[in-house]
Amino acid sequence: MTISTRRFRARPSALSFDAMGREPIQLHLSVSEGELSAAFAVVDAIDAMQAPVHAVVTSQVGGAAVAVLAAAQRRVAYRHARIRLAEPRAAALAGTVDEVAAAAGRYLREVEELAVRLAEVTGQPRSRVEDDLSTGRVLTADEAREYGLIDEIVGRR
Numbered sequence: 001m002t003i004s005t006r007r008f009r010a011r012p013s014a015l016s017f018d019a020m021g022r023e024p025i026q027l028h029l030s031v032s033e034g035e036l037s038a039a040f041a042v043v044d045a046i047d048a049m050q051a052p053v054h055a056v057v058t059s060q061v062g063g064a065a066v067a068v069l070a071a072a073q074r075r076v077a078y079r080h081a082r083i084r085l086a087e088p089r090a091a092a093l094a095g096t097v098d099e100v101a102a103a104a105g106r107y108l109r110e111v112e113e114l115a116v117r118l119a120e121v122t123g124q125p126r127s128r129v130e131d132d133l134s135t136g137r138v139l140t141a142d143e144a145r146e147y148g149l150i151d152e153i154v155g156r157r
Contacts, residue, residue, distance in 0.1 A: 024052045027072060031065035036088040036110045039064035043117075046071040057081040057141075057150065064088035067114050069149065070121040077141040079155040085118075085129070086136040087111055122148030 027046075046053045046068070055072035062084030069075055069083070077083070090107050093100045115133060119126040124147065144150045 022051050024054050024074075025049070027053055027055045027068070029055055029057050029061045029065060029069055030059045031068075032060050032062045032084070033089060034064040035091060036064040036067070036107070036114065037091075039067040039088070040110065040113075042068045043071040056154070057083060057144075060084065062086055062138075064114075066149075067117060070117050075150045076152045076154050077144060077150045079141055079153055081141050081144075083139045083141075083144045083149060084136060085132040085139065087133050088114070118149075124148060 052073045053071070054074040054076070055069050057069065057075075057077035058081065059078070060082045061069055062082075063086050066083065066085060088111070090104070093103050095103075111133070115126055115129045118124070118129045118133075122129070139147055139149065141150065141153045145153060
């Protein structure tokens with residue numbers, strides 16, 4: 001994942017971009033998986049920023065990275081981009097039975113939070129989003145626009 005503005009490309013903390021003013025920040029996404037807790041850290045940073053964040057799906061976005069896409073104020077995708085709605089993989093769990101059960105509970109709450117966020121952003125019923133996440137539905141750019149996940153498709157027809 002690369003964060004960029006018109007002036008430069010960098011990988012610093014997303015909140016440091018707020019110091020540059022209110023110029024939109026472009027976030028290019030090409031992430032097929034990722035950990036949900038890491039994705040929510042980026043989501044929290046985007047939510048806290050005053051500068052608008054515009055996400056561009058350049059190839060494929062899936063799993064936890066869909067949460068980052070949904071957090072952007074403007075979402076676009078290249079014509080051949082794909083968005084995979086899928087439950088993010090859980091990190092390997094180890095420990096006592098109680099520790100594993102607690103971690104599994106946290107994971108389920110995070111997946112539920114992802115489904116709620118996607119339903120709010122897309123206008124889709126939560127039950128449909130949950131079904132699509134559990135089946136691993138892959139959307140073309142056109143389908144993602146119809147679904148409400150992206151605003152525009154970039155590129156020639």
